[in-house]
Amino acid sequence: MEFNRRNFIRLSLASSTGMAAGAMFPNDIFGNELHQTSQPEKVIVKPKKLSKPTESIRFSVIGLNHGHIYGQTEALLEGGGELVSVYAKEADLLQNFTRRYPNVKVAKSEDEIISDGSIQLVASASIPIDRAPLGIRVMQAGKDFMVDKPGIVTMDQFKKVKKVQQETQRIYSIMYSERLRNRASVQAGELVQAGAIGKVVQTIGLGPHRMRPDSRPDWFFDPGKAGGILCDIGSHQCDQFLFYTNSAKAEVSLSQVGNFNTSDYPKYMDFGDMSVRSPHATGYIRIDWFTPEGLGTWGDGRTFILGTDGYIEMRKYVDIAGREGGDHLFLVNQKETKYYDCSQVHMPYGEQLVSDVVNRTETAMTQDHCFLASELAIKAQDKAFMLNK
DSSP states (O other), rough: HHHHHHHHHHHHHHHHHHHHHHHHHHHGGGGGGGGGGOOOOEEOOOOOOOOOSOOOOOEEEEESSHHHHHHHHHHHTTTTEEEEEEOOOOOHHHHHHHHSTOOOOSSSHHHHHHHHHHHHHEEEEEOOOHHHHHHHHHHTTTTTTEEEEEESSHHHHHHHHHHHHHHHHEEEEEEEEEEEOOOOHHHHHHHHHHHSSEEEEEEEEEEOOOOOOGGGGGGGGHHHHHHHHHHHHHHHHHHHHHHTTOSSSEEEEEEEESSSSOOTTTTOSSSEEEEETTTTTTEEEEEEEEOTTTTTOOOOOEEEETTTTTTEEOOOOOOTTOOOOOOEEEHHHHHHSEEOOOOTOOOOOOHHHHHHHHTTOOSSSSSSHHHHHHHHHHHHHHHEEOOOO
């Protein structure tokens, strides 16, 4: 309406007093300057000169039900970890893993790994409902645990995991890979911490995914086993909200879920959104399974970070404007507009976690942060309004 009103004023002036009179009014009165654009400066973030990790641990893997296990394993190997053994019930999943890591020992049972005193950490991407009970057993055996998200799927599990973690003082690390294993996300964290956009007051996290039912196991469509869309994928976004806003406390304002296009699985949720807030910031999160086949990747995941002096946008996996690959970041602040190619940014999570295991520190992620992100996602799922009942 404002734009139309200004056009009306301009046309009225021109028609009633002539073009000469209209020319007396500078263009910026009507906001024309706001529509001028320029090509942002391109910054290719150069890789840092990194020394070989100084710390090392022996780790094993239990549970291969999600492909994220490969990202988890690579993070630990890059960080100085030594892969010792693996156990999985599914022969086909085990075959794929041993093909990629041919030197790994195949254990005969979970207990063989958990009882091995030389193993310091266990990584897992088992069926989500099984992750917390496994983590509890691992911590009670004196080992640290690194798990795919969602690392916990019910409030009952959450209370038990938190209790055992506090009793044992072992590490229960959930790998929120959309931040920890994404180069643009790492770069965004550095920019935010350097004050590039001032004080962060809001994040918007969009997590679209492509639905191909034939490629998914049955448990994936059962919220009782997978945790539901907000508990599962939403935990990524809760983690990012807490991290970028530097929030130690937060709550869920509202949440809703729906099944709009997956009629073969009536209990499944292919859409969900939620709002969260802390004492000094807010966040909006939207998750869906509607990525069209015309897109060249599984999802156009984006994160927007609003600060008092600027904003950041991450186009994590694809830039539909035409830039190749992923890991794209845009920065706008009071001084400049920049595009960052983050394809060579170092991701430190694995090395930090290995160091934490050795030194009993919290450099990769504080335990409080890990738990709070999970708690927000679980509560949002539990309280979500069901759309299109």
